[in-house]
Amino acid sequence: MTSAETAERTAAPFPSAEPTPAGSEWWRTAVIYQIYPRSFADASGDGIGDLPGITAHLDDLQSLGIDAIWLSPFQRSPQKDAGYDVSDYCDVDPLFGTLGDFDDMLAAAHARGIRVIVDLVPNHSSDQHEWFQQALASAPGSAERARYMFRDGKGEHGELPPNNWESVFGGPAWTRVVEADGTSGQWYLHLFDSSQPDFDWSNEEVREEFRRVLRFWLDRGVDGFRVDVAHGLVKAEGLPDYIPNPEAGSMGGEDENVPYWGQDAVHEVYRDWRKILEEYPGDRALAAEAWLPTAERTAEWVRPDEMHQAFNFPYLQTEWDAADLRAVIDLSLRAFPGVGAPSTWVLSNHDVVRHATRLALTAENPQGHGIGPDSPGQPIPEVGLARARAATTLMLALPGSAYLYQGEELGLPEVIDIPGEARQDPTWFRTNGERYGRDGCRVPLPWNADAPAYGFNDSGASWLPQPAEWARLARDAQAGVPGSTLELYRTLLAERRARGLGAGSLEWLDGYGVDAVAFRNGNVTVVANTGSEPAALPSGIVIASSGPVTDVVPADTAVWVVDQV
Ligand code: GLC
Numbered sequence: 001m002t003s004a005e006t007a008e009r010t011a012a013p014f015p016s017a018e019p020t021p022a023g024s025e026w027w028r029t030a031v032i033y034q035i036y037p038r039s040f041a042d043a044s045g046d047g048i049g050d051l052p053g054i055t056a057h058l059d060d061l062q063s064l065g066i067d068a069i070w071l072s073p074f075q076r077s078p079q080k081d082a083g084y085d086v087s088d089y090c091d092v093d094p095l096f097g098t099l100g101d102f103d104d105m106l107a108a109a110h111a112r113g114i115r116v117i118v119d120l121v122p123n124h125s126s127d128q129h130e131w132f133q134q135a136l137a138s139a140p141g142s143a144e145r146a147r148y149m150f151r152d153g154k155g156e157h158g159e160l161p162p163n164n165w166e167s168v169f170g171g172p173a174w175t176r177v178v179e180a181d182g183t184s185g186q187w188y189l190h191l192f193d194s195s196q197p198d199f200d201w202s203n204e205e206v207r208e209e210f211r212r213v214l215r216f217w218l219d220r221g222v223d224g225f226r227v228d229v230a231h232g233l234v235k236a237e238g239l240p241d242y243i244p245n246p247e248a249g250s251m252g253g254e255d256e257n258v259p260y261w262g263q264d265a266v267h268e269v270y271r272d273w274r275k276i277l278e279e280y281p282g283d284r285a286l287a288a289e290a291w292l293p294t295a296e297r298t299a300e301w302v303r304p305d306e307m308h309q310a311f312n313f314p315y316l317q318t319e320w321d322a323a324d325l326r327a328v329i330d331l332s333l334r335a336f337p338g339v340g341a342p343s344t345w346v347l348s349n350h351d352v353v354r355h356a357t358r359l360a361l362t363a364e365n366p367q368g369h370g371i372g373p374d375s376p377g378q379p380i381p382e383v384g385l386a387r388a389r390a391a392t393t394l395m396l397a398l399p400g401s402a403y404l405y406q407g408e409e410l411g412l413p414e415v416i417d418i419p420g421e422a423r424q425d426p427t428w429f430r431t432n433g434e435r436y437g438r439d440g441c442r443v444p445l446p447w448n449a450d451a452p453a454y455g456f457n458d459s460g461a462s463w464l465p466q467p468a469e470w471a472r473l474a475r476d477a478q479a480g481v482p483g484s485t486l487e488l489y490r491t492l493l494a495e496r497r498a499r500g501l502g503a504g505s506l507e508w509l510d511g512y513g514v515d516a517v518a519f520r521n522g523n524v525t526v527v528a529n530t531g532s533e534p535a536a537l538p539s540g541i542v543i544a545s546s547g548p549v550t551d552v553v554p555a556d557t558a559v560w561v562v563d564q565v
Contacts (some may be wrong), residue, residue: 012107029502030067047461051097065493068115080195085126115223123229149189170431224285231290250368251291295335302341343400357414360384370436389546393558394528411485446474528558
């Protein structure tokens with residue numbers, strides 16, 4: 001059976017695919033839960049999570065109270081960058097199952113009212129992609145090479161890279177190839193690992209291929225795409241030299257005018273894709289992974305004819321500091337609605353130190369570098385967890401859409417002591433261990449305190465080692481336990497939904513002190529205390545609290561209070 005026939009047989013669009021009035025589309029207020037398939041649940045027992053594992057746990061996600069899931073890549077891939085190196089965009093990697101397993105998962109999610117967004121990786125493919133293999137076998141200047149960024153080297157014999165760009169994962173962003181006749185030849189650009197060659201987006205053939213890929217998944221019934229490196233596809237004319245600011249983080253978040261991030265012409269690509277999504281019923285959505293210095297810059301990705309959402313990384317990168325949080329929230333609530341888009345909010349994902357650890361770090365930690373046992377500024381775990389719970393309590397009261405990353409509902413910390421020989425992130429290898437990379441936030445989830453691999457599978461295998469302390473963080477150890485992080489998330493999600501906070505609006509409140517973020521959204525008063533002294537507790541009934549409250553809001557605590565009636 002061809003892929004197209006399979007799609008026809010099983011396409012399962014979201015049940016209510018009726019057009020929604022503009023302004024009330026689902027993605028404007030949705031809480032979207034990121035699944036990192038390798039680490040979510042492993043039905044096959046090979047130590048790597050898979051699609052049947054996801055299907056088996058959809059009831060847990062439904063009872064958590066989320067609206068949608070986003071799946072990091074499960075497409076065919078040699079897994080050099082954990083699936084962000086795709087060799088076939090229209091197939092499932094056997095590690096994760098089959099297209100049939102995907103269809104089953106999608107139908108089961110939709111049957112539970114859960115939308116499904118899939119990852120799309122358009123900046124680069126795997127070096128094992130058929131096109132790149134053809135490019136290697138073809139001559140310089142050929143149509144096959146023109147799909148990627150091949151250039152002649154500098155120097156007398158082309159022995160120097162075409163420019164000085166560095167890979168996001170460390171080391172040079174160019175690799176020299178051996179031509180068919182055995183001589184050293186051209187260089188190709190890879191902003192990430194050498195196994196991830198960048199496409200040339202000025203080539204119409206590349207554009208057409210991605211239209212086909214979008215349609216392939218839209219035809220199957222997906223509700224949208226999270227677009228990987230959505231600020232990177234187009235490179236500045238002439239590929240001018242550039243040295244990144246070391247503080248800016250791997251993805252360039254705090255840097256302006258980078259010749260490979262945020263080039264104007266990238267927006268044409270998304271205008272084109274928006275039109276394709278609009279051919280389909282049911283409010284399909286595009287979400288940009290675009291690391292830009294400010295919320296205003298990020299909002300350029302969600303202008304009315306472009307994408308629907310953009311991850312609010314300026315918010316994620318804000319420290320646990322009331323003044324900074326008020327400022328970034330304020331700016332976000334002007335910037336995104338200013339272009340007709342919802343604000344999004346996010347605290348964790350598979351590329352950053354988990355917020356239960358990050359918010360207690362006491363030294364600079366640029367995004368992507370990760371932490372290990374000898375990193376400066378080690379966190380106090382209890383402080384990190386208290387702040388993470390408070391930060392989430394604050395975030396889920398904000399109007400707009402929020403993203404959660406698997407395991408944060410259990411209060412999982414970053415795993416700091418993964419032995420070097422177990423690490424897998426290309427960052428670790430490309431920097432000779434100077435940067436730890438992102439494995440610490442990718443450790444497989446604990447489901448059952450007493451089962452092998454904490455119930456990640458039945459075999460006990462795990463592609464990254466799980467810490468011994470995780471038994472007490474397992475989902476079954478928290479379910480039904482008042483005050484557990486899991487029950488806090490359930491309460492927050494249920495109240496957020498019941499009170500329509502996602503569609504609400506924010507009114508700042510004074511009188512809670514400089515160290516408090518205090519506002520009203522609908523009939524809920526929110527106070528988050530980032531300081532070390534207690535803040536005043538609003539009068540009314542406390543419906544959610546990130547930690548114990550008496551007659552004050554203690555340090556590192558956030559509350560939701562409703563008026564007494
Ligand atoms: C994105 C992904 C990250 C990946 C990179 C290259 O930033 O989130 O995990 O390594 O792109 O695809």
